[in-house]
Amino acid sequence: MPKWDVIVIGAGAAGLFCAIEAGKRGRRVLVLEHSDRVGKKIAISGGGRCNFTNVFTTPDNFLSANPHFCKSALARYTPADFISLVEKHGIAYHEKKLGQLFCDGSSQQIIDLLLRECQTAGVEIRCGCQVLKVNQDDSFSISTNQGRFESSSLVIATGGLSIAPLGATDFGYRMARQFELRIEEPRPGLVPFTLTSSMLKQLTKLSGISLDALVGCDGQDFRENILFTHRGLSGPAILQISSYWKPGTPISIDLLPDKDVLGMLTESQSSAIELVNLLAQHLPRRFAEVWCQLFAATKPLKQYNGPALNDIAERLHDMRITPASTEGFRKAEVTAGGVSTTELSSQTMEAKGVPGLYFIGEVVDVTGQLGGYNFQWAWASGFAAGQAV
Numbered sequence: 001m002p003k004w005d006v007i008v009i010g011a012g013a014a015g016l017f018c019a020i021e022a023g024k025r026g027r028r029v030l031v032l033e034h035s036d037r038v039g040k041k042i043a044i045s046g047g048g049r050c051n052f053t054n055v056f057t058t059p060d061n062f063l064s065a066n067p068h069f070c071k072s073a074l075a076r077y078t079p080a081d082f083i084s085l086v087e088k089h090g091i092a093y094h095e096k097k098l099g100q101l102f103c104d105g106s107s108q109q110i111i112d113l114l115l116r117e118c119q120t121a122g123v124e125i126r127c128g129c130q131v132l133k134v135n136q137d138d139s140f141s142i143s144t145n146q147g148r149f150e151s152s153s154l155v156i157a158t159g160g161l162s163i164a165p166l167g168a169t170d171f172g173y174r175m176a177r178q179f180e181l182r183i184e185e186p187r188p189g190l191v192p193f194t195l196t197s198s199m200l201k202q203l204t205k206l207s208g209i210s211l212d213a214l215v216g217c218d219g220q221d222f223r224e225n226i227l228f229t230h231r232g233l234s235g236p237a238i239l240q241i242s243s244y245w246k247p248g249t250p251i252s253i254d255l256l257p258d259k260d261v262l263g264m265l266t267e268s269q270s271s272a273i274e275l276v277n278l279l280a281q282h283l284p285r286r287f288a289e290v291w292c293q294l295f296a297a298t299k300p301l302k303q304y305n306g307p308a309l310n311d312i313a314e315r316l317h318d319m320r321i322t323p324a325s326t327e328g329f330r331k332a333e334v335t336a337g338g339v340s341t342t343e344l345s346s347q348t349m350e351a352k353g354v355p356g357l358y359f360i361g362e363v364v365d366v367t368g369q370l371g372g373y374n375f376q377w378a379w380a381s382g383f384a385a386g387q388a389v
């Protein structure tokens with residue numbers, strides 16, 4: 001049976017990157033992937049253009065039970081490092097907004113970059129490889145449908161539970177349990193909200209409307225677009241806040257974050273303008289109409305008294321919606337939670353109690369916000385383990 005220095009399970013962003021780094025150090029590396037091809041999530045990421053990093057990445061862009069854990073890896077492999085790799089491969093890119101870098105062409109360019117680097121580093125990749133069992137003695141023994149493989153180091157890079165048709169499995173968590181490592185309960189992140197049927201009925205007319213808003217919960221807020229859909233709420237600001245949302249709690253939406261709404265209402269009180277018409281000057285008309293039906297029967301502004309105007313202003317700055325749920329792992333861009341960082345070295349990603357066993361990427365309880373941060377974590381955690389295996 002051939003013995004490898006390193007076996008990586010999972011040929012996604014983190015696994016391939018770790019394999020490259022280990023291969024560059026002269027380690028004999030084998031990557032096992034159960035899908036028929038590598039990097040399926042990379043392929044569809046960023047709407048097909050892969051938002052491969054964010055130039056403004058800081059540890060504050062990540063959720064984790066231990067917010068300090070990601071610091072070391074992020075400091076040792078930065079967005080600038082990945083950008084220089086992208087440039088070395090002649091891949092044209094652009095900043096879309098807020099530091100988010102996308103390929104000008106297609107996500108496939110990032111997959112090709114990783115595969116070329118793997119080839120140069122002498123990494124062997126086996127697709128269609130189902131891992132049946134992992135044992136540890138002096139080394140790791142991995143039984144698969146393609147035979148048994150042995151290695152000194154084993155890297156688990158199988159990602160989270162999001163979007164099973166793209167290859168997601170609970171393998172990483174099963175491995176953590178087998179080696180008695182703690183797990184922070186996995187939950188869907190960067191995911192649309194669903195609404196109760198009664199609320200959906202009220203908001204159904206808004207389907208398709210998108211607004212710039214400030215959305216908050218649990219001490220976090222995000223200023224970006226929100227989108228009303230036929231199932232509930234989506235759009236970047238909603239996806240961002242979903243990672244912080246706790247079931248049963250409301251989110252707050254400031255519909256006019258740049259406006260002093262009370263001032264605006266008071267100033268217009270001397271005119272004959274109706275509330276709905278004033279709101280339609282600042283919000284889509286269809287939205288203004290539904291909002292008035294729900295929260296304040298429209299009439300000429302001069303007919304409202306002071307407390308009523310206050311109330312309207314408050315509701316526009318703080319529209320409360322309690323989502324029924326989220327669209328779950330089926331639609332989530334990431335899985336929050338995962339292998340507890342208390343079990344891992346922040347320098348190397350090695351399990352403290354199981355020498356030779358490493359966890360990297362999304363399977364770890366480090367989750368990026370929307371905007372290229374999840375790939376930056378995949379590169380950085382893969383790099384950290386790649387230097388140590």
Ligand SMILES: Cc1cc2nc3c(=O)[nH]c(=O)nc-3n(C[C@H](O)[C@H](O)[C@H](O)COP(=O)(O)OP(=O)(O)OC[C@H]3O[C@@H](n4cnc5c(N)ncnc54)[C@H](O)[C@@H]3O)c2cc1C
Nearest residue numbers: 010012013014034045046051159167171361362372374375
């Ligand atoms: C639709 C969508 C768009 C996204 N867009 C972006 C974006 O533009 N920018 C960004 O930063 N992030 C984006 N993300 C998130 C990003 O794709 C992930 O965070 C990132 O891919 C995680 O990398 P990973 O290597 O840890 O896991 P993955 O990329 O999920 O890779 C895990 C690999 O392990 C394999 N695997 C799973 N189980 C087994 C098993 N039992 N045996 C063998 N192999 C196994 C899988 O098939 C897969 O190839 C997006 C996610 C989705 C779903």
